[in-house]
Amino acid sequence: MNHLVSLLIFSPLVGILLLACIPGNRERWLKWVALLCTLLPLGLVFALGMVFRLGESGNQFAETMSWLSYAMQGATGTVIYAIRYEVGINGLSLVLLMLTTLLMVLAVIASWSIKHHVKSYFLFFFLLELGMIGVFAAQNLFLFFIFFELTLVPMFFLIGRYGYRDREGAAYHFLLYNGLGSLVLLIVFVTLFMVTGTMNYAELLAVLPSLSSSFKMGCLLALLLAFGIKLPMVPLHSWMVKVHVEAPAPVVMLHSGVLLKIGGYGLIMFGMLFFPEEFKELAGVLAVWGVINVLYGAFLALVQKDLKRVLAYSSVSHMGIVLIGLAACNEAGIKGAILQLLSHGLISALLFFLVGILYERNATSQLKDYSGLAVGMPVTAGLLLAGGLASLGLPGMSGFVSEFLAFLGLFEKMPIVAAVGTLGLIVTAAYVLRAILAITFGEQRSMERAVEINARERVPAFILLALIMLIGVFPNVVTAPLATLLDTILPLVRGS
Amino acid sequence: MVHYAFMIPLFPLLSFLLHLLFRKRVRSIAPILGCICTLVPLVLSVGVLIARFQGTTYTKEIEWLSLGKTAITMGVVITPLNAMMLVIVSLVSFLVHVYSKEYMKDSERLGTYYSYLGLFTFAMLGLVMSVNVVQLYIFWELVGVGSFLLIGFHYTSLAARAAAKKAFIMTRIGDVGLLIGIILLYWKTGSFSFAAIFQSVASGGISQEMITVTALLIFVGAIGKSGQLPLHTWLPDAMEGPTPVSALIHAATMVAAGVYLVAIMYPLFLASSVAMTTVAVIGGITAIFAASIGLVQDDLKRVLAYSTVSQLGYMMLALGSGGYDAGVFHLMTHAFFKALLFLAAGSVIHAVHTQNIREMGGLWNKLKFTGPLFVVGALSLSGFPLFAGFFSKDAIFAAVYHDGRYVLFFIALLTAFLTSLYMFRLVFLVFFGPAAEKIYRENSIILLAPMVVLGILAVVAGYIGSSWFGAPLQRFLHDGTTSLPLEAHGPVWLPYVAILISLAGIGVAYVRYGRRKDFHHENTSSSPVTMLLKNKYYVDEVYGVIFVKGAAFIGTIFVFVERYIIEGMVGTLASTVQWLAKCGSAFQNGQVQRYGAVAITGLALMLLLFIVLTGGYLQ
């Protein structure tokens, strides 16, 4: 029981090893083995969730092992710098880990129709899962960084090899932007390590308040840049749009569903937890930036001709809500931001999955090529409509709870900014309905293209929709594990 | 009985789920299932009403979303207004379910239709039982979705698609106002519950400006949902939906939600005279604006739609003038006679297969039941004495007069004249005059029975609100609260003036339309006034340019920003790196002599540096 987290982190290796043993031309074997092996981390996360103690703050299931240490000649004699292997879970990471492992299973189901280089595709998948789980489970900056970087490599290949027409450009774009972000992150982490002598989260929390304020502000700004690339914040978002358009649908499900959340996770854990005073000072800027994200993404989504681009800019817009919630620095806002991370992960996974199905059938995702889908593919059209309504924040779905909480939070501190942000709700309704209705309503144009969504494909779609509605109707299911984390952050951020 | 109140919305929800999930299997029994699922709530609602009438109050809440120390709750509360609305909504919904069995029987997607009806009814019932503003907002949006789905039911029609989109987006604009109002109230009072908010208002816990601001924002929500100026254009377009839907949603229930919102937040509005004036003025202007447009429309359903907008304006006018009882009274009577009118219109359309009144005429003899029923509704709407509308309109006039705003009073009277004018224009053009040669059959009893029920109510419902019988409605509404204004009694001459006006309207309509001789009587006058009215004052066109094109314009600007600035940034970076690389590769051209030159130059430079920096070997 006390190595559960390490087991979880390295469980994708089981998948890698098993897959490596299967010959590359046995595609059915590969797919089924991959599916079974993704169920393993999911099961482990569930086990963790069962045993997780609500109401206990801080790190649970912590594991520590000594790893690296070296001595350096400092001004006052020899200083030992030690980096240990430290992992553990708190409420936020538990929620995000559940999202990650679940989306992995669904993404594997969605990848059933991959035809070329199947083996390496799934190998990259498992490597990606390893990185994603590690990011959320790490308890020191070094491990976080390693796993963070680890996610870049398989993503690069997944986009560049299995994507659509402009995939290589998208992959390079992805790598360069994220590599830049990693560079900034590395600089910040190393600086922190040299100044404080530790990379462990808990120890940093204890040491940081005594550092100079300008140094901390500098660190926070650099972190904002790094995670702003990941989130993404306008104007650092163009790589994400390319990835969403060019990568294959299951990859986008994972990318939009999990990788973007790493940006939010980083902002909360490193931005708010480590540098609360400076974060509060920047809150106004962040709120405005969030509103810019919301409106910029929404207006751009309104004029796109390609459904995938609509959804990509929609992601930009929704992540603005996360910024808005965090900038509010109160319970409602932060809760709303975390819920938005979760909710957007599920909703965009659902929508991109459906787009992927449409693209597979018809080799196009241009709005003008579709009309009257509801006639020939009523279930798909219904799912698209449900996903669209979830995306625009309809009550009964998770998007409403998160957006409502985020705006509720921001109105306390900056009502004018928040009021401008709520205009985004109107534009969101406009672009969602424009895109979805253009596809589903209207006269049906061609009969032969309409092959309804089959049983295998229904599984991910309905599971996602069910979860979205579950969270929308019973939000307390998710907010319960978050309570202790919020209790830790809030006093820091409310502060003086 | 009140303890089962929470079950009332669950039956339509069940209908929604069953019809959605088992569309194919359920299709043959869909109407029966749907009717049962609305009959039970009706019975329960009547029970609840009776219980409330006897004085039992009931509130129940459960925690929904924890928020620090407090929590947002969801639950059920039974006030007089709620109980009355429950009965109205479930009754009209039940009648529409019955009517649809016959009207929509040829539709392939009957199961889907009943499921959407169920969703809508569920949301509306949940809305009127809401225990706090958040729950109200949640069901408010769900009602909007139900309406959207039903308007767009005939989804192969591009007009229906556009109408559904427009309805949703316009009501969304209103919803945003409501949301901001709710949130602002929360931060000022610390709670979402009605009781806490009103307490805060009464005890002076909120500043006057904030009361006005939040009241106005909440009214914006009501403007959107009830189709008041300037967010009214979606309602006439919503006629693309099936006619029973128009009867349910756009006559009796959803559009009444805006009026209900103002009524339930009345203590907040009462505390701000600016808000009251705004409500009254917008109500009054909308009333006359819509009535004037309804005068020249040729589509039967559109006239009724504009009539709904106009009557909702009346209700807002009443509420804004302190006439709480009058507004709510009219809400009730309007629900009945407008639903009746829409169902009767549906019956006509079902028989005649057109919606253009220019193609109708002389149907009185052919549709022997529909005709009289339609006229009953028209008389009630026009405020003909002894029909329900007469009493409720009278109450409105009294309230406006009592409030002292004589301009609005005059507008109200003028609108009453226009109302009976356009209604009887319809009556005379559709039912009287020369007829077409075709044979039309009256519709079946399933279609007619609901109309008969509504017809009876359209006459009788007025009596429970009139002072002839001691005003039981008003006493009921005031039961348990002390903060509502008492009903005003107008001057003695008021009822007679009202009767005169309504008769005048009927008379003018008869003169203009009742005595025509030829079929396809065309009103080809294209005077500027007529054109202005026919084109709805060009409001749609103006909105199209400002908002639709405006938003697209902003989007296009952002596309340019994306393409040239942001990708330009990245592109410049990339091309700088490439340029540097090219410079570097100029060295590698395979020419040995160039390599040698570079080497020698480098050596010379190093030697130079060496001598300059350190003085060389010779010291």
Place this chain on the structure above:
Amino acid sequence: MNNVPLSGYLLLALVLFCIGLFGALTKRNAVIVLISIELMLNAVNINLVAFAKYGENPGLTGQIFALFTMTVAAAEAAVGLAILMALYRKRKSVHVDEMNHLKQ
């Protein structure tokens, strides 16, 4: 004969070296390049002998060194000409700027 100072010999060597360098770096004909290289080597020889006689520590070292460089120059000239012959047979040209197979 007047005493020519050290700097005179050095100057002469410098001029010769520069002429040789110029020829090595700019001439097209490979034979000329080889001749220029010889010129540079001889300039170095002059330098060495001048320092051997008039420099800080006069002695025989410089002159011995000069003998070494002459040998090396001879060997290098032989090898260079051999390469040139081989290249000429292959490419029928002695123009240096046509030999660019090492380019990126």
